[in-house]
Amino acid sequence: MTSSQQYVDIYSFTSEENRRFARSNFTKLVHTNARFEGINTTLPQTQTIMDGMSVAGVPVEDVLTIVNLKRGWQYVTTETAEMTLDIEKAINKIVAAEDALVPGGLRQGQGGVNLGDEEFFEPPMVDEKTEQNYLQNVLQSDLTTTLFI
Template sequence: MFEDKYSFTQDQNRRFAKMNLTRLVFTNSRFEGVNTTLPQTQTIIDGLGVDGVPIDDINVIVQLKRAWQYIINEDRPVSLRVMKNINSVVAKMDSLAPGELRNGSGFVATLRGDFVPPDVDEQAEEKHLQELLENKDKSATEKSIELMYHLMRNQIFWDGNKRTATLIANKYMIDNGAGLINIPLDYWDEWNKLISDYYYDNDMSKIKEWTYKVGIQGIDSYRNISQDRENFVNLTKRKSKER
């Protein structure tokens, strides 16, 4: 049911992620309420300021860029250590303890109110990760989706959990040549409802199936996107010239 939709080599998948870095950062920054346009996001990624964009939003984009570059170039496989490294980058400007597991109570705001995640057990997280990745009955895509939503719900870090979860899931997708996970902004309202229900019900089946249908992206996915198509084409041409 959740077989891999794409079959890239690892190098092809890395180049695909590099080519679409701006769009990935553009989407992921919405987790922090950043509302820059795609061209503004590209300008910030290029190292320039944008009038009217708060410094906090610029920092979110810059750190996401660095985190994406990290997972694209990191040769080590997915592990709790790699997760900590990702969080230390994305939450550098937000968290009092970036890269460190949460050892106290926390909460996350949802459409259904504030959700209080379970306490963090590092050994249990290690075990869950090992068992999931060693499961031979699940595709790389299915494992990535499950890992992403498990981390989002458990909130194992003090801050930046959604960004970290999305990046570590995409690290596994890239390593296995399965494409990328990226929820189009057109579906953002629906995603927010589904993730809120999942937090409270602890039933991943609906959001997992929904994400598989709308959020797994490869070359054809981007060819079919009409929104910001001209920006994407221009970005692709520019990246090709840089190479």
């Protein structure tokens, strides 16, 4: 797809409708995000943790990650300002509070993600100006945000 292609959005939510939809799906969103972090709780276990209770057999680190993901989604659904790199950093500061060397900061060191099947992805070093430009280009793009395939 080239930047000149345009697709019609199949959904058209206002900002408030987007926030309401996210709030109504908190548990599913947190559960899905937790899976990306390698956490294998069930949906009911995730809800129990989000409700402030412990779950037998779930490590404290996993509980903290779930709680931080919940807090991140709470922040996202209450923030009304236009997206900026500073807001992205604030979200990272919340969700990576227990995991990152510098929560809320752009990655400065080496590191990567195990993709399974012995695949490992290490992203390139982060340049703040490049990230700022990328975000602005995405936000100003006329490409669709939803597309039925």
